[in-house]
Amino acid sequence: MFFSRMLIPTLKENPAEAEAVSHILLFRAGMIRKLASGIYNYLPMGLRVLRKVERIVREEMNRAGAQEVLLPAVQPAELWQETGRWQIYGKELLRFKDRHGRDCCFGPTHEEVITDLVRKEVHSYRQLPLNLYQIQMKFRDEMRPRFGLIRGREFLMKDGYSFHVNEADAEACYQDMYAAYNRIFQRCGLRFKTVEADSGPIGGSFSHEFMVLAETGEDLLASCLACDYAANLEKAEVVPPATASGDAPAGSGPEEVATPDVRTVEEVAGFLNATPAEIIKTLIYETEKGPVAVLLRGDHEVNEVKVKNLLAVMDLTLAGAGRVQELTGGEVGFAGPFGLNLPIYADQAAAAMTTAVTGANKTGYHLVRVNPSRDIVMTQVADLRAITAQDPCPRCGGNIEILRGIEVGHIFKLGLKYSKALKATFLDEAGQEQFIYMGCYGIGVSRIVAAAIEQGHDGQGIVWPLALAPVQVGLVPISLNDQATKDAVFSLHDGLEKAGIEVLLDDRDERPGVKFKDCDLLGIPLRVVIGPKTLAAGQAEVRHRRSGETVMVPLGELLQYLQGCIRHELNEKG
RNA sequence: CGGGACGUGGCGCAGCCUGGUCAGCGCGCCUGCCUUGGGCGCAGGAGGUCCCCGGUUCAAAUCCGGGCGUCCCGACCA
Numbered sequence: 001m002f003f004s005r006m007l008i009p010t011l012k013e014n015p016a017e018a019e020a021v022s023h024i025l026l027f028r029a030g031m032i033r034k035l036a037s038g039i040y041n042y043l044p045m046g047l048r049v050l051r052k053v054e055r056i057v058r059e060e061m062n063r064a065g066a067q068e069v070l071l072p073a074v075q076p077a078e079l080w081q082e083t084g085r086w087q088i089y090g091k092e093l094l095r096f097k098d099r100h101g102r103d104c105c106f107g108p109t110h111e112e113v114i115t116d117l118v119r120k121e122v123h124s125y126r127q128l129p130l131n132l133y134q135i136q137m138k139f140r141d142e143m144r145p146r147f148g149l150i151r152g153r154e155f156l157m158k159d160g161y162s163f164h165v166n167e168a169d170a171e172a173c174y175q176d177m178y179a180a181y182n183r184i185f186q187r188c189g190l191r192f193k194t195v196e197a198d199s200g201p202i203g204g205s206f207s208h209e210f211m212v213l214a215e216t217g218e219d220l221l222a223s224c225l226a227c228d229y230a231a232n233l234e235k236a237e238v239v240p241p242a243t244a245s246g247d248a249p250a251g252s253g254p255e256e257v258a259t260p261d262v263r264t265v266e267e268v269a270g271f272l273n274a275t276p277a278e279i280i281k282t283l284i285y286e287t288e289k290g291p292v293a294v295l296l297r298g299d300h301e302v303n304e305v306k307v308k309n310l311l312a313v314m315d316l317t318l319a320g321a322g323r324v325q326e327l328t329g330g331e332v333g334f335a336g337p338f339g340l341n342l343p344i345y346a347d348q349a350a351a352a353m354t355t356a357v358t359g360a361n362k363t364g365y366h367l368v369r370v371n372p373s374r375d376i377v378m379t380q381v382a383d384l385r386a387i388t389a390q391d392p393c394p395r396c397g398g399n400i401e402i403l404r405g406i407e408v409g410h411i412f413k414l415g416l417k418y419s420k421a422l423k424a425t426f427l428d429e430a431g432q433e434q435f436i437y438m439g440c441y442g443i444g445v446s447r448i449v450a451a452a453i454e455q456g457h458d459g460q461g462i463v464w465p466l467a468l469a470p471v472q473v474g475l476v477p478i479s480l481n482d483q484a485t486k487d488a489v490f491s492l493h494d495g496l497e498k499a500g501i502e503v504l505l506d507d508r509d510e511r512p513g514v515k516f517k518d519c520d521l522l523g524i525p526l527r528v529v530i531g532p533k534t535l536a537a538g539q540a541e542v543r544h545r546r547s548g549e550t551v552m553v554p555l556g557e558l559l560q561y562l563q564g565c566i567r568h569e570l571n572e573k574g
Numbered sequence: 575c576g577g578g579a580c581g582u583g584g585c586g587c588a589g590c591c592u593g594g595u596c597a598g599c600g601c602g603c604c605u606g607c608c609u610u611g612g613g614c615g616c617a618g619g620a621g622g623u624c625c626c627c628g629g630u631u632c633a634a635a636u637c638c639g640g641g642c643g644u645c646c647c648g649a650c651c652a
Contacts, residue, residue, distance in 0.1 A: 009584095011602085015586085017645055019645075034644095037644065037645090092650085140651080142651075143575070144650080478611060479610055481610080510613090511611090512610065513612035514613050517612065541611090
């Protein structure tokens with residue numbers, strides 16, 4: 001591969017519109033270009049990386065017994081109406097009409113299509129189980145695409161669906177996929193964490209997400225330092241407080257105190273000379289089942305997913321200022337659990353407090369010396385807050401650390417949701433008609449490209465894991481005007497290619513400095529420099545991108561040396 | 575969808591407040607010379623509906639109104 005003939009438009013300056021490192025570097029390295037918000041062109045080098053990820057995913061999926069298919073990107077509305085998602089999905093679903101006026105959408109996911117295929121072709125338990133996957137462009141009309149490839153509207157995804165005669169069989173498949181996913185991300189050379197995830201309204205006993213660890217990740221996860229427990233923050237259980245609740249505080253009951261213009265937890269704490277942990281905050285939420293109040297200790301954060309799951313609601317929104325006034329009688333900042341005509345859900349930590357400060361539902365007033373178990377009528381006490389680094393691990397009691405990650409994979413059991421909606425059934429051994437049990441497994445292929453950069457970069461540019469690099473070796477001649485150098489470098493290029501090594505020869509009429517900069521920016525793992533001086537010594541200089549380490553290698557041993565580096569690097573990752 | 579910002583040669587920006595003298599700078603690109611171990615130097619050159627529409631004005635990149643696009647924060651996310 002010759003640099004001079006490739007479309008690799010590298011840039012010296014950062015693009016104004018990019019903020020995330022991966023976005024900036026993909027852009028500067030000439031790997032992607034934006035066509036519209038959240039929609040990108042992949043240029044040759046970017047596409048090569050994407051293909052590398054695809055290839056690893058394919059190999060491991062196939063190895064795990066899955067079969068590749070390719071489903072249509074454009075789907076008819078009828079299927080979505082059958083599952084009811086045509087109505088539910090919202091504006092994220094890109095809808096349009098064909099020339100006949102039929103409603104269509106660009107597929108954001110393919111449960112409908114795959115289930116339709118299977119219901120038509122599978123009728124007997126003898127045909128099951130079946131594990132089908134595809135690697136395909138999806139389109140989700142995100143309200144806010146961001147961070148380049150991390151959250152685009154159009155993105156490449158591997159989505160797989162499995163079909164089973166029963167839940168036990170689905171679970172076995174889930175375990176296979178779990179193992180396959182771990183192999184995939186390992187082979188991609190990523191530092192990642194497998195975490196328990198919220199399975200959402202679809203239910204199912206478990207769900208896992210695969211998170212690439214990066215400071216810039218959009219997701220938070222809790223990970224135990226002592227055992228292997230790790231969970232998405234949305235999911236991580238909080239251990240109930242050890243102190244027994246119900247001890248009445250010494251002295252009298254709730255007392256109203258004037259707290260003019262004191263609204264936030266911090267303000268209340270400061271004003272009453274208390275700590276946030278001695279305050280109960282009352283959040284008023286709107287749901288499709290009506291408004292509710294949620295009680296939390298002042299220093300804790302609500303976990304809305306837990307609240308949603310407890311209430312079994314889809315919509316959960318903090319009430320606006322007007323509604324709060326209407327429902328509590330006080331302005332925002334003075335809501336409390338007394339005299340509310342609402343169901344009250346208390347987090348277990350709030351419920352266990354012995355003496356607390358709450359709002360008085362009257363602007364300018366709070367109540368002190370509140371004992372929740374004695375004074376507050378609580379509809380239900382539950383785990384409703386987000387875990388913190390101060391909480392113990394719910395499994396072993398060890399210390400928890402909170403990490404950031406980028407979700408690159410998600411597996412979960414779908415159960416019968418789609419097979420019931422679409423009537424996908426089979427006849428079992430007894431001739432009984434049964435619904436097919438399903439599983440679902442996704443990988444954000446294009447997102448992995450970006451995630452790898454978020455995790456692998458330095459001041460000079462991208463630092464690819466060898467398995468994902470667009471090419472393995474960058475070959476840089478110091479001067480092409482020197483005939484000996486020119487000859488050496490071209491024959492070396494051919495030799496390496498023949499040996500199956502991916503090499504990019506920088507044959508441009510540029511100064512060495514320019515080539516070094518671009519080589520670093522592109523993140524090519526191994527750089528071979530040939531110049532009159534090294535040539536005279538019968539050697540080549542090999543530089544490792546990640547470590548910056550430079551070694552002189554005799555020309556005769558170069559191929560072997562490079563092969564050794566590549567093999568070592570790839571094998572180490574499984 | 576709420577909040578904030580931006581839109582000027584391919585890219586990054588200045589100019590706008592205080593209308594004219596303003597279309598400019600750096601990078602990139604083209605030609606030539608020179609140079610060749612970390613984005614070199616010199617000389618010459620090409621390239622712009624100043625996002626769009628409308629208004630104010632003798633005069634608009636600049637002021638006003640509307641629209642479109644893009645980015646950032648938030649909400650949202652099988």
